[in-house]
Amino acid sequence: MSSRVFKLISEEAHRQKYGLEMIPSENYVSANVLKALGSILTNKYSEGFPGRRYYGGNEVIDKIENYASDLAKKLFGVPLAFMQSYSGSPANMAVTMAVCQPGEVVMGLALSSGGHLTHGAHLNFSSIFYKAVNYSVGKDWKIDFVELEKLAKKHKPKLIWVGTTAYPYKLEYKKFRKIADLVGATLVADIAHIAGLIAGGVHESPVKYVDIITTTTHKTLRGPRGAMIMVTSLGLKRDPEMKAKIERAIIPGIQGGPHNHQTAAIAVSLEEALKPSFKRYAAQVVSNAKVLAKELGTISEVHLILLSLTNYGYGLGYQAQYALEEAGMTVNKNTIPGEPASPFYPSGIRLGTPALTSRGMKEKDMVKVAGWIKRALEEIRGLDLPKEQEKRKDFLKEIKEKLHKSINLKKIRKEVEAFAGKFPVPGIQ
Numbered sequence: 001m002s003s004r005v006f007k008l009i010s011e012e013a014h015r016q017k018y019g020l021e022m023i024p025s026e027n028y029v030s031a032n033v034l035k036a037l038g039s040i041l042t043n044k045y046s047e048g049f050p051g052r053r054y055y056g057g058n059e060v061i062d063k064i065e066n067y068a069s070d071l072a073k074k075l076f077g078v079p080l081a082f083m084q085s086y087s088g089s090p091a092n093m094a095v096t097m098a099v100c101q102p103g104e105v106v107m108g109l110a111l112s113s114g115g116h117l118t119h120g121a122h123l124n125f126s127s128i129f130y131k132a133v134n135y136s137v138g139k140d141w142k143i144d145f146v147e148l149e150k151l152a153k154k155h156k157p158k159l160i161w162v163g164t165t166a167y168p169y170k171l172e173y174k175k176f177r178k179i180a181d182l183v184g185a186t187l188v189a190d191i192a193h194i195a196g197l198i199a200g201g202v203h204e205s206p207v208k209y210v211d212i213i214t215t216t217t218h219k220t221l222r223g224p225r226g227a228m229i230m231v232t233s234l235g236l237k238r239d240p241e242m243k244a245k246i247e248r249a250i251i252p253g254i255q256g257g258p259h260n261h262q263t264a265a266i267a268v269s270l271e272e273a274l275k276p277s278f279k280r281y282a283a284q285v286v287s288n289a290k291v292l293a294k295e296l297g298t299i300s301e302v303h304l305i306l307l308s309l310t311n312y313g314y315g316l317g318y319q320a321q322y323a324l325e326e327a328g329m330t331v332n333k334n335t336i337p338g339e340p341a342s343p344f345y346p347s348g349i350r351l352g353t354p355a356l357t358s359r360g361m362k363e364k365d366m367v368k369v370a371g372w373i374k375r376a377l378e379e380i381r382g383l384d385l386p387k388e389q390e391k392r393k394d395f396l397k398e399i400k401e402k403l404h405k406s407i408n409l410k411k412i413r414k415e416v417e418a419f420a421g422k423f424p425v426p427g428i429q
């Protein structure tokens with residue numbers, strides 16, 4: 001253990017144990033997932049697919065990849081599951097390549113409305129190599145299906161994404177299917193954020209309504225970083241060539257050899273997600289989010305909360321993230337729908353309960369957490385973002401230093417550390 005890296009890992013372990021991790025796309029994996037991820041499977045090259053590899057020596061790797069795929073098919077109830085995408089973004093790129101020719105139209109929820117970069121955002125491959133059209137949320141922060149239908153009829157997309165990164169409501173897949181059918185689009189659900197809720201039965205599954213599903217494996221699903229692509233019976237009916245098209249998009253399209261240690265660790269997490277205890281976990285995640293949201297004066301139907309800070313002042317996302325971090329709580333600044341400040345200096349924060357719930361926290365704990373959040377947020381009152389753009393960078397640097405010295409935030413941090421330290425984290429002593 002002489003490498004400097006292990007010292008740094010210990011430092012990070014301390015942060016993960018004594019802080020409250022509330023980034024809604026993060027989680028704590030089990031000790032068995034960690035074990036598979038850190039295994040000798042990382043030594044092997046396996047370009048190609050089971051039974052059709054470019055290299056020898058893949059008998060065991062074939063069994064692992066097939067097993068992982070079978071578990072995914074069983075968990076989500078789909079006929080096809082591909083396990084090789086390195087992460088969510090390359091999975092989405094592979095699906096876009098499989099469905100669309102360069103220059104064809106893809107539609108997805110705008111980044112500023114809670115969509116993901118790969119669904120057609122500026123500067124992303126999805127808008128560089130394809131014609132991206134974005135739909136958005138309305139004044140009620142919910143997806144505007146009237147606008148979506150209008151845009152679909154006008155632009156005739158080849159692919160419509162339904163998936164979110166910062167959306168606190170449940171998704172109504174049936175409504176998306178109706179619109180996709182009006183224009184003959186392939187409908188793809190990116191369930192990255194809510195995969196664990198779907199697997200746990202607390203969010204409707206898109207399987208009946210969409211053609212393809214992509215997901216990361218490291219968020220609510222509680223696996224290692226990674227991704228899966230799944231095709232539904234509807235998707236196979238729409239295009240019987242879909243299997244070959246997706247495989248070609250993965251390799252040679254965008255990737256080389258799969259990460260076998262990652263595939264094995266995903267399989268371990270899928271085994272865990274198939275157990276009855278995972279259903280209880282998923283229900284608790286949502287129940288905790290509902291309580292936390294209510295205590296903070298807002299609403300959540302899923303695992304995450306999008307909190308507007310406009311009641312505290314102007315453009316306070318950064319300031320809130322800094323203050324909460326000083327108080328031992330990790331969240332991220334986020335734009336809110338109709339962002340009144342700036343996409344770079346937003347007016348909200350995004351937080352969630354998947355990681356806290358994995359540590360065994362319940363509703364009564366969320367009331368305490370909300371109390372600490374509210375106390376920490378009192379420290380950002382009066383720290384409004386300057387209206388003059390050129391002053392903003394220096395202003396935030398000053399604010400960060402000021403918050404670092406705050407006695408009140410230090411006090412909260414002590415309480416948070418004493419509380420968090422009582423909840424075990426797998427893989428951390």
Ligand SMILES: Cc1ncc(COP(=O)(O)O)c(C=O)c1O
Nearest residue numbers: 087088089116163164165192216
């Ligand atoms: C909905 C959605 N899709 C895709 C991704 C991309 O995943 P990755 O960060 O693994 O590339 C994310 C990540 O936040 C996401 O929220």
